[in-house]
Amino acid sequence: MQYHFNDIEAKWQKYWAENKTFQADNSSDKPKYYVLDMFPYPSGAGLHVGHPLGYIASDIYARYKRHKGFNVLHPQGYDSFGLPAEQYAIQTGQHPAVTTEENIKTYRRQLDQIGFSFDWSREVRTSDPNYYKWTQWIFIQLFESWYCKHTNKAFPIVELVKIFALEGNAAVEAVCDDNVDVFTAAQWNSFSSIKQQEILLQYRLTYLAETEVNWCPALGTVLANDEIVNGVSERGGHPVLRKKMTQWSMRISAYAERLLQGLDTIDWTDSLKESQKNWIGKSVGASVSFNVNNHDKEIEVFTTRPDTIFGVSFMTLAPEHELVSVITTPEQKSEVEAYIQATAKRSERDRMADVKTISGVFTGAYAEHPFSKEPIPIWIGDYVLAGYGTGAVMSVPCGDQRDYDFAKHFNIPIPNIFEGVDISEEAYADKENTVIANSDFLNGMNYKKATKRAIFELEQLGQGEGKTNYRLRDAVFSRQRYWGEPFPVYYVNGMPQMIDKAHLPIRLPDVEKYLPTETGEPPLGRADVWAWCTETNAIVDNNKINNKTVFPLELNTMPGWAGSSWYFFRYMDANNDQEFASEEALKYWENVDLYIGGSEHATGHLLYSRFWVKFMKDRGFVSVEEPFKKLINQGMILGTSAFVYRLSYMFANPREEEKIGSRLLKKLNNIYISHAEFISKGDLESNKKYLIELKGKLAEVAGLENAEALENLIVVPLPIHVKVEYVNASDELDIEGLRNDGEFGEDFKDAIFIGEKGAVINGGNDVYKVGREVEKMSKSKYNVVNPDSICQDYGADSLRLYEMFLGPLEQYKPWNTAGISGVHGFLKKLWKLYHQGDDINDPSYYISDPKTEGYYAGGKVVKRGFGVTDAEPTKDNLKTLHKTIKKVEEDIENFSFNTSVSTFMIAVNELTAQKCTSRDILEPLLVLLSPYAPHIAEELYSKLGHKESISTAKFPKFEEKYLVESSKNYPISFNGKMRFTLELPLDMSKEDIEATVMAHDKTKEQLQGRTPKKVIIVPGKIVNIVG
RNA sequence: GCUGAAGUGGUGGAAUUGGUAGACACGUUGGACUUAAAAUCCAAUGUCCAUUAGGACGUACGGGUUCAAGUCCCGUCUUCAGUACCA
Structure with missing residues (x-):
C-alpha cells in the first residue's frame, strides 16, 4: 500500500472545502482564539516558497488551538491595492483590477494546494469597493474628530464646535497645528463659514496641509523615505526631489504617548518594541527661547538638559534654519552662504556616514543668555538637523560630546559646570551622578532638582517651559496614484467636504491612462466622470461642475497602509454591508491573539494599525486598545542564486584594442568560465596570474593565431545570474537548457563555456560549475523556487514539514531543496507504520510491486496493508507516545516548530523499531501530527474508522506516569x-x-x-x- | 556611531534551569536486495593520533568563575538586521 500523497491531498482539500470544516462561528461556548497572518500583496510572480513559511506556522497554531478546544478564527485575504499593479497598468493599459483578479486566482490556487485551514468565507480584499467603503468611512470619522489632550482621547468635532461657540478656543487643550490663533466665542460666531472650516481643519485628526514631500517625477508620485534608496526611487531608480504639496495628513502625533505606553501591554519581541520606541522617539526636557541681540527675533531650542543652561557657550542652528539669513552679519555672509550650499549638496546618507568630520560657520550674530545676559555666539553646523526639534540647539560643550568636539574644533570656550569632574579630554554626559556648579541659583543641585528649578525660573522669565518632544511626525496620507482608495471628499470653495456614509463607496473612476496628467495632477485628473452632485448625491460628468451644486472630487488616493490598518476587524464580520463589523462580532473576537508576519512592517503597518485602533476605541467603534496581542516575526527564506562568469576584459594599453579585430572581440565577450576556474574576483595581481594561465586557452578559443595580441588584456570574471532550475545539486550547469531558454534571448546561444578542467565544453567532456550566493528571492535574480513543483513532487505535507524543519521560525535561512527528501522519507515511514498488516480487507488495496508494497517471508510475497490493531500498548509504546505529546505541546507553545518535526521522526523511528500496531498509540499520534501534516493525518484517521475530520479530535493528554x-x-x-x-x-x-x-x-x-x-x-x- | 540578534561538524540545525556537545535530517562512504536503476533496508561519518584498546583536541577568538561552561562574567573579532549626529 503505497503513500499516494497527490490523491490523498486532493481528496482532503476537497473534503474541507465541501464540508466548510474551518468556517468559524461568531458565537460559541468554546473560548475564542484569533490567529492572523499579514495578508499578502498579490503580485504577478505568484507565491514562492518564502511566502508560506509564516502561513504554515500560523496554520499549525490554529489547528493546534482547535484540537485544544478553542473556537478559532483563522482568515486570509489580500492587500490588493498597490504600486506594482499600477505600474503594470501603465505599461500594458490593462486595468489593475483585472490583473489583480488574475493574480489573486493564482494565489488562491497556490494557497489551497498547501492545505491551509483558512476560513475563506471571510476573505477580504482591500481593493474591493465593499471593503474600501469602510476604509473611506473610517477616514470620514477621523476628519470628524479632534484630540483632547486633557482627557487623552479623541472626540467628535461637533463637540469642539460647541465649545468654540460658547467659550472660544483659549481654554481648549487639543492636539492641533502650531500656528492656531486664539479667538473668543464672539469672534468664532462672527467668522465666515470658510474661516470656521479653516480653523477646524487645524484640529481635525486628518487634515490638509502643505507638506514637503519626496516627489518622484518619473513615477508621478510621492514616495516614503524607505522607498528611496541612495537618493533615487527603490522601484526603477528614478531621481527624487523635495517638493511642497497640499496633502492629507494623519495626526498620529496625538497618539505618540499612548502608542509608547501601549507597548508595555502587548507580547511582542523586544527588538520590535525597541524599533517602535525609537520611531516615536520621546524625549523629556524643556523648550527655551533665546533673544537675538540687535534683532527683534527669538531662537527657540529644545533641550533635555535644562539643568546645564549655565554651561551654554554657543548656539548652533541647522544650515536650513529660517533665521540664518536674517541674523548673519555682512562680514560672515559669504562664508555662511558657501557653507549652506555645500551642505545642501550632501545627501543625508553622506552626512550620516561622515560623523567624524566637524564643520560649521559663525554667523557673526549673538544671542542673549536668559539668566546671565551674556552674549552667546550663534553658529551654524550640519550636525544640527532641520527636521528634528526646532532645528536649533543650545550647545553645552561640557555635557554633550558633539558640542564638545565642535567647541574644541573652533576654539570656543568650554565652561565647566560640574563639580569635581574633569572635562579636559571629553564631555561628561552622565546626568545621574552630577552636582551642578558655576551656575548661579542651580549650584549644588543634582540633575533632577536643577532641571525642575531651571524650568521654573525660565517660566518666570517667560522664556521657556517644560516640554516633551517626540520624533514621530504626522503621517502624509495622500498618494498621487490611481490604484488606491479614492477619498470620499469634494471641494467647495477650496474647503474639503465629506460625502455622507449613505453614498459610500465612492468607486474608482475609469481613466484612459494610469499616468499623472500633463499638468502634473494625479491620474484621477484624467477621469471625465469625477464630480460630486450634491442634489443627486452621485458622481457625475466633470463638465457639470458649477461649484454651486456640482463640485470637483479629490484627485489623490489613499496610501497602501490605509486598507491594512483595520482589516483584522473586517474578518470578524466580512460580509456585513451595514457596518464594518457588527458590535457582537467585534465584542466576541476582540483583537488578534496571534499575529505572524515579516519584521519589515515594524514601524509602518504595525504603528499605523495601532494608531487607528486607538482612535476607533476612543470613538467607541471598537472595544480594544491594541490590535495584536502577540506578534511573531517570521524570518525570510532566501534563495540560492546561481552565477555564470562572463569574461570581461579591458586593455592596459588602448592601442591594443586595434590589434584584435572586432570579430574576435565579440567572441571574447562571449566566454564563460567555470566557478573553480578563478579564485579572486577584482584583484589585479591574481588576475595577472590567472591571465597567464588562461591566455593560451583564450587564443585557442578565440581562434587567434597570435597570442601576443592578448598581452595587455586584463581579464575580470563578471558574475551573471542564471536560472536556478538549470543547476543540479552538484552546482553543475545544464548548458543546453540555458542556451535554448527564450527568456535570455541570444545571450547564451553561441557562448563558449570553459569547464572545471579548463577545457572548452563540447559534449560531455567537462562540466561547468556555477557559483552560488544566498540572496533575497527575486524574479530578477532567477533564484525563485515555486511551491507548486514541490507540492507536485513531494506533496503539501512534505512542504509544510520541510519549511518548519528548516530552522527556527524567526531566523533568516536559505532555501535548499536537497533536504526535502528527509521529511518526505519520514512521511513514507509513517505511512508504513500504519500498514504493517499482513492480510487485509482494505478494498483500495492493490499491489503492483511486491518489493515496495509487501515483503518477502519464507520465500513468499506477503501482502501488506492497513494494519492497526487493538493490541495492548507496551510500556515502551506508551513512553514514546507520551514523550512525544509532552515535547510537541511545549514546542508549539514556544513556536519551536523545527524541533517538533524532529520529535515526530524520533517517535516514528522508535515505534517502527518496537513494531507497534496498537490503536491506543497510533491514533493519538495522528492528532499530534495533524497540525503539521493534516492530509496524511486525515487519511489515516479515516482509515481508523472515523467519519469526522481529525480537526475535531481532542489533543491527547500527557500523562507523567508513563515517563517515570x-x-x-x-x-x-x-x-x-x-x-x-x-x-x-x-x-x-x-x-x-x-x-x-x-x-x-x-x-x-x-x-x-x-x-x-x-x-x-x-x-x-x-x-x-x-x- | 548607536541599538538589537547571532557565530556549534562538509550542510540545515539540536542541546528550555550550568550536568554525557553535535539530537533529528541532508550529504558522503561502504554493504544488502536487483540483470540494472529507482525505491527500501543495514552500517560508518566532528578533527587528529592509534592495528585494536584507547587517547588528545574541539561550540568565532583571548581570559575568568565553577567539581562541571555552547550556556555565566570580562575583553576582542566577524556577520546580519534596524537606525536618529535626536539636542
Missing part, C-alpha cells in the same frame, strides 16, 4: 570529562552511588591508584570524580 523511570544511565566523569556510563537505580542514595561507582573496575582503571579529592554526585544527573 526506575533507573538512570549515569554519566561518570573524571575532572569534568565523561568516561563511561553506568546504569543505576534512581532511588539509590548518594552514598550508595558513590560506593558503587568507586568499586567499579572502570573507575579503578581511570584513577590508576590515585585517591580522588572529591566526588560530586548530583542524583538523577551526573557523577563527577575530581582528582
Whole structure:
C-alpha cells in the first residue's frame, strides 16, 4: 500500500472545502482564539516558497488551538491595492483590477494546494469597493474628530464646535497645528463659514496641509523615505526631489504617548518594541527661547538638559534654519552662504556616514543668555538637523560630546559646570551622578532638582517651559496614484467636504491612462466622470461642475497602509454591508491573539494599525486598545542564486584594442568560465596570474593565431545570474537548457563555456560549475523556487514539514531543496507504520510491486496493508507516545516548530523499531501530527474508522506516569570529562552511588591508584570524580 | 556611531534551569536486495593520533568563575538586521 500523497491531498482539500470544516462561528461556548497572518500583496510572480513559511506556522497554531478546544478564527485575504499593479497598468493599459483578479486566482490556487485551514468565507480584499467603503468611512470619522489632550482621547468635532461657540478656543487643550490663533466665542460666531472650516481643519485628526514631500517625477508620485534608496526611487531608480504639496495628513502625533505606553501591554519581541520606541522617539526636557541681540527675533531650542543652561557657550542652528539669513552679519555672509550650499549638496546618507568630520560657520550674530545676559555666539553646523526639534540647539560643550568636539574644533570656550569632574579630554554626559556648579541659583543641585528649578525660573522669565518632544511626525496620507482608495471628499470653495456614509463607496473612476496628467495632477485628473452632485448625491460628468451644486472630487488616493490598518476587524464580520463589523462580532473576537508576519512592517503597518485602533476605541467603534496581542516575526527564506562568469576584459594599453579585430572581440565577450576556474574576483595581481594561465586557452578559443595580441588584456570574471532550475545539486550547469531558454534571448546561444578542467565544453567532456550566493528571492535574480513543483513532487505535507524543519521560525535561512527528501522519507515511514498488516480487507488495496508494497517471508510475497490493531500498548509504546505529546505541546507553545518535526521522526523511528500496531498509540499520534501534516493525518484517521475530520479530535493528554523511570544511565566523569556510563537505580542514595561507582573496575582503571579529592554526585544527573 | 540578534561538524540545525556537545535530517562512504536503476533496508561519518584498546583536541577568538561552561562574567573579532549626529 503505497503513500499516494497527490490523491490523498486532493481528496482532503476537497473534503474541507465541501464540508466548510474551518468556517468559524461568531458565537460559541468554546473560548475564542484569533490567529492572523499579514495578508499578502498579490503580485504577478505568484507565491514562492518564502511566502508560506509564516502561513504554515500560523496554520499549525490554529489547528493546534482547535484540537485544544478553542473556537478559532483563522482568515486570509489580500492587500490588493498597490504600486506594482499600477505600474503594470501603465505599461500594458490593462486595468489593475483585472490583473489583480488574475493574480489573486493564482494565489488562491497556490494557497489551497498547501492545505491551509483558512476560513475563506471571510476573505477580504482591500481593493474591493465593499471593503474600501469602510476604509473611506473610517477616514470620514477621523476628519470628524479632534484630540483632547486633557482627557487623552479623541472626540467628535461637533463637540469642539460647541465649545468654540460658547467659550472660544483659549481654554481648549487639543492636539492641533502650531500656528492656531486664539479667538473668543464672539469672534468664532462672527467668522465666515470658510474661516470656521479653516480653523477646524487645524484640529481635525486628518487634515490638509502643505507638506514637503519626496516627489518622484518619473513615477508621478510621492514616495516614503524607505522607498528611496541612495537618493533615487527603490522601484526603477528614478531621481527624487523635495517638493511642497497640499496633502492629507494623519495626526498620529496625538497618539505618540499612548502608542509608547501601549507597548508595555502587548507580547511582542523586544527588538520590535525597541524599533517602535525609537520611531516615536520621546524625549523629556524643556523648550527655551533665546533673544537675538540687535534683532527683534527669538531662537527657540529644545533641550533635555535644562539643568546645564549655565554651561551654554554657543548656539548652533541647522544650515536650513529660517533665521540664518536674517541674523548673519555682512562680514560672515559669504562664508555662511558657501557653507549652506555645500551642505545642501550632501545627501543625508553622506552626512550620516561622515560623523567624524566637524564643520560649521559663525554667523557673526549673538544671542542673549536668559539668566546671565551674556552674549552667546550663534553658529551654524550640519550636525544640527532641520527636521528634528526646532532645528536649533543650545550647545553645552561640557555635557554633550558633539558640542564638545565642535567647541574644541573652533576654539570656543568650554565652561565647566560640574563639580569635581574633569572635562579636559571629553564631555561628561552622565546626568545621574552630577552636582551642578558655576551656575548661579542651580549650584549644588543634582540633575533632577536643577532641571525642575531651571524650568521654573525660565517660566518666570517667560522664556521657556517644560516640554516633551517626540520624533514621530504626522503621517502624509495622500498618494498621487490611481490604484488606491479614492477619498470620499469634494471641494467647495477650496474647503474639503465629506460625502455622507449613505453614498459610500465612492468607486474608482475609469481613466484612459494610469499616468499623472500633463499638468502634473494625479491620474484621477484624467477621469471625465469625477464630480460630486450634491442634489443627486452621485458622481457625475466633470463638465457639470458649477461649484454651486456640482463640485470637483479629490484627485489623490489613499496610501497602501490605509486598507491594512483595520482589516483584522473586517474578518470578524466580512460580509456585513451595514457596518464594518457588527458590535457582537467585534465584542466576541476582540483583537488578534496571534499575529505572524515579516519584521519589515515594524514601524509602518504595525504603528499605523495601532494608531487607528486607538482612535476607533476612543470613538467607541471598537472595544480594544491594541490590535495584536502577540506578534511573531517570521524570518525570510532566501534563495540560492546561481552565477555564470562572463569574461570581461579591458586593455592596459588602448592601442591594443586595434590589434584584435572586432570579430574576435565579440567572441571574447562571449566566454564563460567555470566557478573553480578563478579564485579572486577584482584583484589585479591574481588576475595577472590567472591571465597567464588562461591566455593560451583564450587564443585557442578565440581562434587567434597570435597570442601576443592578448598581452595587455586584463581579464575580470563578471558574475551573471542564471536560472536556478538549470543547476543540479552538484552546482553543475545544464548548458543546453540555458542556451535554448527564450527568456535570455541570444545571450547564451553561441557562448563558449570553459569547464572545471579548463577545457572548452563540447559534449560531455567537462562540466561547468556555477557559483552560488544566498540572496533575497527575486524574479530578477532567477533564484525563485515555486511551491507548486514541490507540492507536485513531494506533496503539501512534505512542504509544510520541510519549511518548519528548516530552522527556527524567526531566523533568516536559505532555501535548499536537497533536504526535502528527509521529511518526505519520514512521511513514507509513517505511512508504513500504519500498514504493517499482513492480510487485509482494505478494498483500495492493490499491489503492483511486491518489493515496495509487501515483503518477502519464507520465500513468499506477503501482502501488506492497513494494519492497526487493538493490541495492548507496551510500556515502551506508551513512553514514546507520551514523550512525544509532552515535547510537541511545549514546542508549539514556544513556536519551536523545527524541533517538533524532529520529535515526530524520533517517535516514528522508535515505534517502527518496537513494531507497534496498537490503536491506543497510533491514533493519538495522528492528532499530534495533524497540525503539521493534516492530509496524511486525515487519511489515516479515516482509515481508523472515523467519519469526522481529525480537526475535531481532542489533543491527547500527557500523562507523567508513563515517563517515570526506575533507573538512570549515569554519566561518570573524571575532572569534568565523561568516561563511561553506568546504569543505576534512581532511588539509590548518594552514598550508595558513590560506593558503587568507586568499586567499579572502570573507575579503578581511570584513577590508576590515585585517591580522588572529591566526588560530586548530583542524583538523577551526573557523577563527577575530581582528582 | 548607536541599538538589537547571532557565530556549534562538509550542510540545515539540536542541546528550555550550568550536568554525557553535535539530537533529528541532508550529504558522503561502504554493504544488502536487483540483470540494472529507482525505491527500501543495514552500517560508518566532528578533527587528529592509534592495528585494536584507547587517547588528545574541539561550540568565532583571548581570559575568568565553577567539581562541571555552547550556556555565566570580562575583553576582542566577524556577520546580519534596524537606525536618529535626536539636542
